[in-house]
Every structure is written in C-alpha cells, then in structure tokens.
Amino acid sequence: MIEADFLVYHAGQLVTLKGPPGPRRGPISPSSLSILPDGAMAARAGRIVWTGPTDSAAREVGLLPSAAEQDAGGRVVTPGWVDSHTHPVFHGTRQEEFAMRAAGADYEEIAGAGGGILNSVRRTRLATSDQLESTMLLHASNMLRFGTTTLEAKSGYGLDLDSELRSLEAIASVSRSSSQTILATFMGAHEVPEEYRGRPDAAADYLAYLVDTVLPVVKERGLARFVDIFCEKGVFSPEQSRWFLERASAMGFELRMHADEFHDSGGAALAAELGALSADHLLCVSNAGIRALASSATVATLLPGTAFFLGKPYPPARELLDAGAAVALATDFNPGSCFCESMPFMVSLAVCQVGMTIEEALVAATVNGAAALGVADTKGSLEPGKDADFVIWNLDDYRSIAYHLAVPDVEAVYTSAQQAVPRASGRASGDPKTGA
Ligand code: NIG
Ligand code: FE
DSSP: OEEEEEEEEEEEEEEOOOOSSSOOOSOOOGGGGOEEEEEEEEEETTEEEEEEEHHHHHHHEEEEEEEEEEEOTTOEEEEOEEEOOBOOOOSSOOHHHHHHHHTTOOHHHHHHTTOTHHHHHHHHHHSOHHHHHHHHHHHHHHHHHTTEEEEEEEOOSOOSHHHHHHHHHHHHHHHHHOSSEEEEEEEEETSOOGGGTTSTTHHHHHHHHIIIIIHHHHHHTTOOSEEEEEEOTTSBOHHHHHHHHHHHHHTTOEEEEEESSSSOOSHHHHHHHTTOSEEEEOTTOOHHHHHHHHTSSOEEEEOHHHHHHHTOOOOOHHHHHHHTOOEEEOOOBBTTTBOOOOHHHHHHHHHHTSOOOHHHHHHHTTHHHHHHTTOTTTSSSOOTTSBOOEEEESOSSTTHHHHSTTOOOEEEEEETTEEOOOOOOSOOOOOTTTOO
C-alpha cells in the first residue's frame, strides 16, 4: 500500500506522458502519451507517488488522515505546461509599434530605427524595481491561468549592470513567492545598448563589459541558472556569440541561444557544438543546422507565436522531427514579437500551422520543454517521483486542447498537489514615470 496525502481521481483521460527519461525525439505516436482512461494520481508532500486506474486506487493507495481528494469528474488531466522561453520583465507596452506593423511596417525596420528591444530598454531603465516585479507577476499569473506551472524567465531589457540585476531580482522575488517553478536566464546579450552604438566594435565591447562586469555579479548572487544570446544578423555574430557563451559556460552557466530567427547564421549548429540546452526560434534554420540539432542533445525550441505575431513563415518542425531532433514548444512571451502568454494557443498553432501532430505538440510543450530547461527529472510528465504539477481541463478529450482554438478551457491548475491561484490580474502598464 502506497501512502499519500493527495488523490485526484475520475480523470476521464489522465495524460501521463510517462516514458523514458529525457526528451522524446522524432515523430511521436498517439500511444506514447500513455493515457489512463478513468485515471487517478496520488501524491505525497507534493510529489507523485502513484498513477493508475481509479478503481485500483482504494486497493493500492492508503490515504493519510489529512489527505485531500479531488474528483476530476471525467475531465482530461495533463501535466502543467513547461514554457521554456519567455521575456516577462520589462516596462511599458509596445502597442504603438504593433499598430505601425499593422499599417505595413516591418519588425526589423522598426528595430533598426531605434524601436524594438531598445524601445523597451529605455522604459525598463526608468522603471522602479516594484514596477518590474509587478509586470513579471502579472504575466506569470496570466501564464498560470493557461496552465503553465513551470517557466523560464529572461532578463534582457535592462542592458546595463543596474537594470539587468534589478530585472533578475524581480524574477527571483516572484519566484520565491510563486507556486510556479520559475527558472531565470541572464540575457544581457539581447541587443547592443544605445550608449555603445557608434563605436567601431560596439557589439564586442558590450559583450566584454557583460563578461567582465555583469556576469560575475549575476553568478555571485546566484541570480541566473542560464545565459542566452541573440545570435542574429545585425545583433551578435556567431563568432561573438561563441566568444560570449564559452566564457559564460566557463563561469558555470548553462547555455541557451536565440538562433537563426530572421536569417540563417549557423546559430543552431553553434548551439549544438557548444552543448547548449536549447536552440530557440529557428525560423530560418538550414538543413545543416537541422542535422546538427538532430545529432546532439540540444533541444530545438520552436516559438510559433512569434511567427504568427510577426507574420513570418513558421519553423520547419516536420523536418526537425523527421531528422530525429527533440522539439520543444514555448511562447516567447515578450512585448515586441509575441505578446501572448498562452501555451494552449501555441499548441493549436503548432498543430494548425506548423505541421506537428497533436501528440507531438503536447510532448513538445511538456516533457521536451522540461528537457530544454534541464528539469526533466522532476517536471513535464505525471509519473512517480515527479512534482504533482497538473491541469484539470474542462474537456473530455485531450485533442480538444488544440482543437478548441484560443478559448480558456482550464478548470484548475495544481502545483505540488496544491491548487494554484493566480496572484495578479490587471492591465499591462504603460508609462514608467507615472506607473500608469
Ligand atoms: O525572442 N529575438 C529577440 N528577442 C525577442 C523579441 C524582443 C522584443 O521585440 O522585445 C524574441 O522574439
Ligand atoms: Fe525570445
């Protein structure tokens, strides 16, 4: 008899995603979701201790006197989403740029003219730490409403020591008090800040500043597990990215990379060569980049919301899967290129637009997202030993998560076997001076 202090039962489909450790590679068959019809799951101290058919629970699970029980009423239960790529710390929205794009302007043109990331940097530098924290909390809460129980959060709208540290501290502070698991990434290498522009070696000088002055403090204060860089034409070259990431790795950071988003610059192959946990975006990845990812441990993280939001072609998911790569899905939530916290919407896009099957999309948004964050031992599937982070859906078939487009079907979200309630609601803030 297994002792437990929590039991959820009568899940019409308990989508466990049970399987071998680590990411799933290549095409995914429906049977590999390991679905239990009329399933039940027991947990103790927030960890899953048992899954099985509801009618075996009484025989196999001994509930402690204080145990909580939840009848799922025939609904679908899945693991919580693992959103492995988000930029939720910034101040001020960019709806004016959105309107310009709606009227025909191009995202890269706007960025080239001093808008884009630098627009958010100007506002973020002026914001108070409290404002940064409330933005982070608002968007993390919105993610929770859509079922995200684990997320990665990047800095990268400060681009100097003070504002980058304050951004990471905002992530740390929300993470400490949150029911979600939040993992921080230092992304000071998101863009070259204005004060460096005009120098002959602006990008290289700025990266040297990050390595000499910023990264040591981030490390010493334990503010980030990962380091990321925007390897892109006009931002940081592959050579500069290699130089920077090698130094970050030597300091003990795990690596991730924005790779081949708008142009192919060999970013995917570089990420694989450097042993990055993940190469992200990949809208323009080459065949050689696809092969490099398929034969490495680096996860290919696709962000279809960004292609959708910017009106760009979708990433070559089918080619990546067929080559044997491990594919993850994430939101890329940020104020410029994807202002959307919804993982179910990303799953729908992956299925309707990117050419992934429903099962591939579900695996990509859970198990493979966990692998992309190096937390596959505790997150991403519902199996004994992992955290009891799950979603009860107001649906009776898991395929409806993708099929019922852009509609909130989340009934309840649990983290560590406790119902998680969003702590913030409201509007995205605009003016850094007034906080309005
Ligand atoms: O991941 N690609 C670089 N960074 C973000 C966009 C940031 C912005 O526009 O503010 C991204 O899409
Ligand atoms: Fe991004």
